[in-house]
Amino acid sequence: MGKIKVEFxxxxxxKVITPTVFGDERGYFMETYNYNDFKEAGIDVQFVQDNxxxxxxxxxxxxxxxxxxxxxxxxxxVNGEVFDVAVDLREGxxxxxxxxxxxxxxxxxxxxxxxxxxxxxxxVLSDYAEFAYKCTDFxxxxxxxxxxxxxxxxxxxxxxxxxxxLILSDKDQKWGSFKEYTANRSxxxxxxxxxxxxxxx
Numbered sequence: 423m424g425k426i427k428v429e430f431x432x433x434x435x436x437k438v439i440t441p442t443v444f445g446d447e448r449g450y451f452m453e454t455y456n457y458n459d460f461k462e463a464g465i466d467v468q469f470v471q472d473n474x475x476x477x478x479x480x481x482x483x484x485x486x487x488x489x490x491x492x493x494x495x496x497x498x499x500v501n502g503e504v505f506d507v508a509v510d511l512r513e514g515x516x517x518x519x520x521x522x523x524x525x526x527x528x529x530x531x532x533x534x535x536x537x538x539x540x541x542x543x544x545x546v547l548s549d550y551a552e553f554a555y556k557c558t559d560f561x562x563x564x565x566x567x568x569x570x571x572x573x574x575x576x577x578x579x580x581x582x583x584x585x586x587x588l589i590l591s592d593k594d595q596k597w598g599s600f601k602e603y604t605a606n607r608s609x610x611x612x613x614x615x616x617x618x619x620x621x622x623x
Contacts, residue, residue: 428463433517437535469556481589484543485569492538494558502551503527509541568597575600
């Protein structure tokens, strides 16, 4: 059974994982996922979907989350290098609204475990990158949420080299602010609370 090194991050729940790599003159072998090892490290989840994307240098994807069907994610880079970011959106969390970032590359082979109720995004730093991730819930196209990648209240310190041209989708250029997200969630919570009170009287 392969072994993994797990680094606990400043934000509780986030974990950076480095697999054991066996290499010789032919190349290398590693286990990218082993349920028993991950369970032992406190990651006891059931992944139901694997995704992979390819992006060129300067592409920034994020910050994304699913609203009603949140996902745990295990992300890694198959080819190239990205800076990967998670933002804590867990209600009541002491690090609510805080972010953490980690460099993921085909060279360092690190993986990043992101629990449910985090927003997620990354920027491609190499000429080309292939990004792979496992999810614990299926993708629901009508359940997408997002935050502005450059929201000053979150303050992600993206390592954007001088002269790099950022490439964002139309959707990623239109996400709202963290303040708007928090205000909308508060409104929905109050509405739900009042609705329950109304039914009981």
